[in-house]
Amino acid sequence: MQEKINQYIAEIEAYSTKVADEIEQFRIKWAGRKGILNDLFEEFKQVPNDQKKVLGQEMNRLKTAVQAKLDDLIASTASAGSDNAEKEDMTRPTGAYAPGTRHPLSTVRREILEIFERIGFTVADGPEIEDDWHVFSGLNFPPEHPARDMQDTFFIEKNPDMVLRTHTSSVQVRMMETQKPPLRIVMPGRVFRNEAISSRAHCQFHQIEGLYIDEGVSFADMKQTLLYFAQEFFGKAKIRLRPSYFPFTEPSAEMDVYWGLNSEADYRITKGTGWLEILGCGMVDPNVLSASGIDPEKYSGFAFGMGIERITMLRYQIDDLRMYFENDVRFLRQFDRMV
Numbered sequence: 001m002q003e004k005i006n007q008y009i010a011e012i013e014a015y016s017t018k019v020a021d022e023i024e025q026f027r028i029k030w031a032g033r034k035g036i037l038n039d040l041f042e043e044f045k046q047v048p049n050d051q052k053k054v055l056g057q058e059m060n061r062l063k064t065a066v067q068a069k070l071d072d073l074i075a076s077t078a079s080a081g082s083d084n085a086e087k088e089d090m091t092r093p094t095g096a097y098a099p100g101t102r103h104p105l106s107t108v109r110r111e112i113l114e115i116f117e118r119i120g121f122t123v124a125d126g127p128e129i130e131d132d133w134h135v136f137s138g139l140n141f142p143p144e145h146p147a148r149d150m151q152d153t154f155f156i157e158k159n160p161d162m163v164l165r166t167h168t169s170s171v172q173v174r175m176m177e178t179q180k181p182p183l184r185i186v187m188p189g190r191v192f193r194n195e196a197i198s199s200r201a202h203c204q205f206h207q208i209e210g211l212y213i214d215e216g217v218s219f220a221d222m223k224q225t226l227l228y229f230a231q232e233f234f235g236k237a238k239i240r241l242r243p244s245y246f247p248f249t250e251p252s253a254e255m256d257v258y259w260g261l262n263s264e265a266d267y268r269i270t271k272g273t274g275w276l277e278i279l280g281c282g283m284v285d286p287n288v289l290s291a292s293g294i295d296p297e298k299y300s301g302f303a304f305g306m307g308i309e310r311i312t313m314l315r316y317q318i319d320d321l322r323m324y325f326e327n328d329v330r331f332l333r334q335f336d337r338m339v
């Protein structure tokens with residue numbers, strides 16, 4: 001047996017390969033369940049007791065030799081590259097990689113913000129989960145105003161004073177509370193309304209709010225700013241302001257742009273009038289200014305708010321809102337070249 005062990009050790013020490021399959025074979029041959037080491041241990045059981053001590057040490061020497069060789073072989077393939085790795089060309093170019101595309105809502109939001117940034121507005125945002133003060137009370141909503149109704153507003157169950165904001169006008173209040181005029185800010189964000197009356201309706205959409213406060217700001221300033229926006233964004237030269245109502249602006253208006261009636265589609269989207277409603281606006285109500293700590297005797301200003309989905313639908317002539325929320329890449333990829 002001693003002789004056999006010596007031969008084995010010589011054989012093991014002489015062995016060499018870099019091929020992964022052969023290393024595995026070597027392992028099975030020596031250390032596998034039916035391998036030589038196990039056979040030898042079976043044989044060892046028959047050895048007379050007085051020889052066991054010496055032979056046991058020899059058996060361990062053999063076992064250690066197998067393990068050391070295995071470690072060596074594995075280490076050398078890892079550093080030199082195995083047979084398999086040699087077949088891979090690591091410098092080969094990868095296949096075509098399809099990059100993501102910008103979501104049309106993001107593109108339009110960016111464009112709108114940039115137009116206002118060009119005329120001195122900065123961009124700010126505020127929380128989507130808001131308290132009643134910033135969404136309603138600070139904006140001059142009377143306690144019984146229907147916009148606070150359960151139908152429209154998502155309330156936070158554990159704290160009915162907290163809601164999901166129903167408009168970005170809440171950010172106006174935060175800005176007026178924390179900054180001193182002059183203020184020129186645009187505020188994009190997601191808003192929530194509990195209006196899932198049909199499968200086409202959605203409980204969330206996006207708005208961009210605008211706020212301009214300084215000494216002596218007039219309705220004419222508002223009109224000129226909004227005209228500039230309409231011209232830059234839509235390339236349309238004509239707007240009109242129709243009287244409207246919001247609790248936080250006085251007077252309030254809705255702005256339409258003249259879209260024209262040059263095609264069948266123009267008739268359809270403008271319902272035959274040529275005009276399209278784009279946003280709500282108005283002079284900030286003095287109550288709102290003083291509620292946020294701005295002196296209405298000294299300062300005045302205007303605010304406006306528009307829905308990004310609606311404007312995006314007009315820009316790309318896609319009239320099914322669901323498309324914007326499903327994130328189907330087949331839809332999104334069509335905007336690849338439009339950014």
Ligand code: PHE
Nearest residue numbers: 167169280281282303304305
């Ligand atoms: N917050 C209003 C809305 O969601 C829009 C608006 C903003 C109107 C600012 C006037 C001034 O409908």
